[in-house]
Amino acid sequence: xxxxxxxxxxxxxxxxxxxxxxxxxxxxxxxxxxxxxxxxxxxxxxxxxxxxxxxxxxxxxxxxxxxxxxxxxxxxxxxxxxxxxxxxxxxxxxxxxxxxxxxxxxxxxxxxxxxxxxxxxxxxxxxxxxxxxxxxxxxxx
Numbered sequence: 001x002x003x004x005x006x007x008x009x010x011x012x013x014x015x016x017x018x019x020x021x022x023x024x025x026x027x028x029x030x031x032x033x034x035x036x037x038x039x040x041x042x043x044x045x046x047x048x049x050x051x052x053x054x055x056x057x058x059x060x061x062x063x064x065x066x067x068x069x070x071x072x073x074x075x076x077x078x079x080x081x082x083x084x085x086x087x088x089x090x091x092x093x094x095x096x097x098x099x100x101x102x103x104x105x106x107x108x109x110x111x112x113x114x115x116x117x118x119x120x121x122x123x124x125x126x127x128x129x130x131x132x133x134x135x136x137x138x139x140x141x
Contacts, residue, residue, distance in 0.1 A: 029083075029137050029138070029139050030137060030138050030139070031138070031139050031140075031141055032084055032116055032121050032138050032139065032140050033121055033122070033141070034122075034124065035121075035122050035123055035124020035125065035126075036084065036116070036121070036124060036126070036128055036138050037113035037116060037117070037121075037123055037124065037126075037127055037128045038113075038123050038124065038125065038126065038127050039117075039123040040127075041109075041110050041113040041123075041127045041128060042110070042113040042114045042116070042117035042123060043114075044110040044113075044114075045107075045109075045110030045111045045112065045113045045114030045115070045117075046114040046117075048103065048107045048110055048111050048114075049061075049111050049114050049115075052095070052096050052103060052107070052111070053095065053096065053111065056096075056097065057069075057070055060118075061115065061118050067097075070115050070118070070119075071115075071118050071119055072119075075119065076119060076140075079140045080140060080141055081140075081141075082139075082140055083135065083136045083137065083138055083139055083140065084112060084116075084128060084135045084136075084138040084139075084140065085132055085133075085134075085135030085136035085137075085138070086136070087112050087115070087140070088108055088109055088112050088132075088135055089132075091108055091111060091112060092105075092108045105130055106130060109127075109128050109129075109130055109135070110128075112128065113127070113128050
């Protein structure tokens with residue numbers, strides 16, 4: 001096929017894919033304190049938390065002898081230099097303790113939204129996304 005006879009979208013794709021070293025715009029990190037989840041998402045997360053987490057971490061997220069607290073200064077200082085994505089990854093890969101990674105992806109993200117709400121992060125107009133890269137761009141500071 002002659003290049004001039006190619007459909008325009010193919011030419012655009014070829015031109016774009018042949019560009020090497022082109023700068024990819026970096027997203028500016030967003031703080032979870034700016035309203036990175038909705039109240040509705042946190043409510044869904046609280047329900048999922050009650051079903052999957054409260055038996056160890058307590059209904060109020062204060063923890064027990066078997067499970068750490070998910071609220072308060074100690075929790076916040078431990079996670080202050082991390083992203084929401086880091087927190088979701090840890091929760092997904094380790095919880096529930098007897099069946100890690102057994103909940104739907106949406107449930108893990110919603111549970112983290114509930115944890116943020118309980119730690120006095122304010123809700124906003126958009127839900128925490130499911131996309132792991134987007135979650136890594138939301139800081140806990």
